[in-house]
Amino acid sequence: MKNKVILTAALLSAACLTTTGIISYAKTSDFQNTDTVSGIAIEKQESDETDSIIRNTLAEPIPSRTLKKAAAYDKADKNDIYHMMLNSIDYYDKVSGTIYFPTGDINLVNSVQFQSVLSETTAYSHFSQIYADNISNYSIDSSSSEAEKVKNLVYDEEKYCNADESVSMNLIEKSYTTKVGDSISLDCVCEIPDNERITIAEDGEPCYNYRTNPTNVPEASICIFPQEMAFGFLADQELWNIDGIEEIDGNKGYHILGTTTKEYGNKINVSSFEFVVDTDTGVLLKYVGYDSNGEISDYMYTENIKFEDNASSVKSYSQALTDDFQLN
Numbered sequence: 567m568k569n570k571v572i573l574t575a576a577l578l579s580a581a582c583l584t585t586t587g588i589i590s591y592a593k594t595s596d597f598q599n600t601d602t603v604s605g606i607a608i609e610k611q612e613s614d615e616t617d618s619i620i621r622n623t624l625a626e627p628i629p630s631r632t633l634k635k636a637a638a639y640d641k642a643d644k645n646d647i648y649h650m651m652l653n654s655i656d657y658y659d660k661v662s663g664t665i666y667f668p669t670g671d672i673n674l675v676n677s678v679q680f681q682s683v684l685s686e687t688t689a690y691s692h693f694s695q696i697y698a699d700n701i702s703n704y705s706i707d708s709s710s711s712e713a714e715k716v717k718n719l720v721y722d723e724e725k726y727c728n729a730d731e732s733v734s735m736n737l738i739e740k741s742y743t744t745k746v747g748d749s750i751s752l753d754c755v756c757e758i759p760d761n762e763r764i765t766i767a768e769d770g771e772p773c774y775n776y777r778t779n780p781t782n783v784p785e786a787s788i789c790i791f792p793q794e795m796a797f798g799f800l801a802d803q804e805l806w807n808i809d810g811i812e813e814i815d816g817n818k819g820y821h822i823l824g825t826t827t828k829e830y831g832n833k834i835n836v837s838s839f840e841f842v843v844d845t846d847t848g849v850l851l852k853y854v855g856y857d858s859n860g861e862i863s864d865y866m867y868t869e870n871i872k873f874e875d876n877a878s879s880v881k882s883y884s885q886a887l888t889d890d891f892q893l894n
Contacts, residue, residue: 631685631752633657639811639818639845644803647820649760650848651796655780657847659685662878663871665789668864673698674720680783681880682790687729687751689782690881695720726883727782733883741892750780764801788866792850798830799839811845814852815870818845835863847873 634656637646650657662681669676675698682689697718722737727749735742755778765773774797781790788795800806806824813819819842831837836855844851851871855864872878 631659633659636846636848639820642820642845644800644806644808645760647808647822647843647848648796648800648803651792651800651843651850652760652763652848653757653777654791654848655684655755655777658849658873659683660874660877661781661790661849661871663789664869665786665866666869667788667866669695672862672865676785678783678785680786680790681878682781682783683880684752684780686880687727687749687780687782688880688882689725689727689749691725691783691785692723693725693785694722726881728882732782733888735888735891739892740890741894742888743894749782750778752780754778755780764797788853789850789868789871792848795841795850795853798834799824799826799841802827809840812842812852814842814868815872817851817871819843819851820845844871 634653636642636650636657660683664677664679666678667676668674675696677692677694677696679692680690697720719738724735724737726733726735729749729751731744731746732748733742733744758775758777763775765775767773774794776793779787779791781787783790787793800822805827806822809821809823811818812821822841822843823838824840825831825838826834826836834855835857837858838856838860840852840854841850842852843849849871850866851868853864853866854862857863
């Protein structure tokens with residue numbers, strides 16, 4: 567049986583930070599005084615009579631969450647970009663797309679197709695690892711087409727998630743597992759001020775304070791909730807600059823060029839880097855890392871990242887999908 571290679575690029579960056587410290591912040595629901603019905607929040611009333619009126623009267627729909635609005639791209643500064651990357655989940659509710667990134671060997675491609683709706687605690691992901699021998703340091707953008715041609719799958723999994731349970735399907739072994747209560751809702755996420763995201767422990771080492779990830783697609787966090795990338799690459803604002811605007815699949819992004827700190831760069835074999843960061847959400851649309859010789863040593867490439875009404879609907883699970891699979 568081939569085992570899943572778990573050392574992903576996103577996890578590698580975070581793992582380098584764990585040598586100092588990581589704290590993940592969560593909270594108990596702040597919405598105990600509201601009911602959510604089909605995405606519409608209805609305040610509880612003291613009297614049964616008022617409750618009845620609310621539930622039986624056609625009223626103007628109330629959005630279940632209010633998204634933050636990004637600074638205008640022609641006025642945004644480094645603080646704005648850093649803040650958005652640390653808090654991208656506050657700027658979108660629905661997101662879909664595909665990302666590609668390597669695992670150690672630049673030709674071992676991780677592919678993650680995903681759809682997520684944060685306010686509904688629903689998500690779908692198709693995560694695969696594929697050897698694509700034709701990918702070189704000079705053809706990163708060909709990773710998706712090369713990966714599709716290669717049959718040598720190392721791992722292939724689909725996961726369906728809703729507020730009650732998740733179902734993971736191993737497409738190679740034809741097996742599946744179900745879990746109850748492992749989904750993460752927005753109720754579990756608390757805000758952390760930017761000036762408290764990196765704190766100093768008693769031993770003098772930095773501690774990186776992460777917000778809980780409610781996308782329920784952790785393999786895509788390097789793209790859609792890139793906290794670790796902001797910590798690792800953008801915390802020292804003297805080491806990077808905004809080099810203009812670049813468009814990827816219809817999304818405007820800040821093109822960022824920078825260098826890494828010596829300590830962090832040595833850990834991940836990246837001396838300099840470029841980002842493209844979505845101007846509206848802080849989602850990372852592209853990342854390329856270069857070693858000390860200027861050769862590409864790491865990357866993350868995206869396709870068709872879409873938000874809100876343009877995002878693809880979340881695929882839902884049905885029992886028929888696993889009729890020929892073994893329950894583990």
